[in-house]
Amino acid sequence: MGLFSGQFSNVVEWDEFREDMIFWKWSNKEIKKGSKLIIRPGQDAIFMFNGRIEGIFKDDGDYDIESQIIPFLSTLKGFKFGFNSGMRAEVLFVNTKEFQIRWGTRAPINIPNPQLPGGLPIRGNGTLTFKVNDYVALIDKIAGVKQSYCVEDVKERIVAVLDQLLMKWITKEGKDIFNLMANAYDISKGIKTDLDMELINTGMTIMNFTIGSFNYPENIQKMIEKNASHSMVGDVNRYSQISMVDGMTSGNMKGGGAASDMASMMMGMQMANQMMNNINQNNQNTASAPSSGAKPNFCPNCGAKTGEGNFCSNCGAKLV
Template identity: 60%
Template structure:
């Protein structure tokens, strides 16, 4: 690059800063005397000359390039603007925020599950989110900014999506001790994926600051089996499970066979209880009764119903006390 140019700029800034853009290269690289650099919150400005980083500026504000910037540049600190001369340099604006994005398996990840006798294995899906940020400006410029004027979050998402399925399968095999309860091992699996993903993205100048698994989903038939097993474990045994299921059917007002059976059983029990209560009441009422006409002798016939007596103190037919 040369020092001289015919087109000059008065302001060096990234005035279309967007949250989905990771870096933006200032397009007009002719800087003239009196130009200013405007640096906004969440931005770093990297001055480059002949492909080499000359200086990095991080504090937001307005800078006079001739007096506030050039004296701090390694190679150009002695540069003097002439009447018709300008500084031909590049300025790269970097978004310093931490980006958080969602991820999800592109295709089902198939796990070995011989106990299920499923063709090909157990297919699962998972999703969650991850966070990353720019970490190494030298690598970023060498791998990306040297050939691109702009780089977006969507570009990183494509790279993550290309490897996350393989990393998920790898770390499930390493940490997923129970493939039917992978959520219990999500922290260990997430930590392994984060480490590998960080190694992948650091090649571009990024670091992965977080990775987590929000949910793991199984095929519908496996989910049904899991729910049934959980319900049986909660109840304790099949008899209790059946009783609870029958009672649940009654509470919903259904006319199922189970509900009818429980209703009939309850009716029979209630009827039996009423009969027993009436008998006990009759016996209780007769227990304190003495027939004054018998003078302590057991009659040959019951004075109440006329049934012949057998020498017992109570009538065998109606239960009347005889003495």
């Protein structure tokens, strides 16, 4: 029997393992007497017979199929290995880790806008993660007809519907299309829910969906940046003054020396006027400021000691 065991010994393992592979099926082979099952970390092994799940094994390690696996299978507990026969079964190895996908819109998404008849073309990108969570659904919808399944297969399915979902959640509730990153969390949350419903019948679930950035056409992006700079400065007149000073100091002002001198003179006059206005405003504020109301102990006019009244009893000068 020692010769028999060596002759028919077999190893059931995921010998084509790839990090981007979601599952791989060990099939069309006969499990012989003395066969071993090897489960590596991050893998689950599912025994199937006639398309039906017989057992799921999740602990990594080496197992003797006859003594350690067969007794725990549902309908094959009474199976006995014969001298010239083995067991025809399939073993589905599943990668249990979370997979990450970098996504991006295939083409610009035209977001409706009343100011832009053709819509505003926007691109987006980011990442998402998913994992297998339902082995029954996975086998029923995918593994039953496929030998293996990779991340790229899932990415194709997701990208096919992603543009529509972005359009749906960007236009939902009238979001500001010129500042979409302010609403990125709500948009991501909605898309994650819809994508999860798209994949749930295949036995997979979306763990996380994030938006890295939204990209606008170059002319629109420049307009957004210009509006942002104006809002940061606050005073458009001051922004114009700063721009003029920058032009003179950098030497980029066109028109030669005369133009530069004229601009400098105008700038000086504007700054002088601004200073005079500030001084006049300060004087007005000082003049109109109410007095503190404190009454002196002695009259500032004649030096007589003051009493309870608001006028000096000696010379009649106003005290308050």
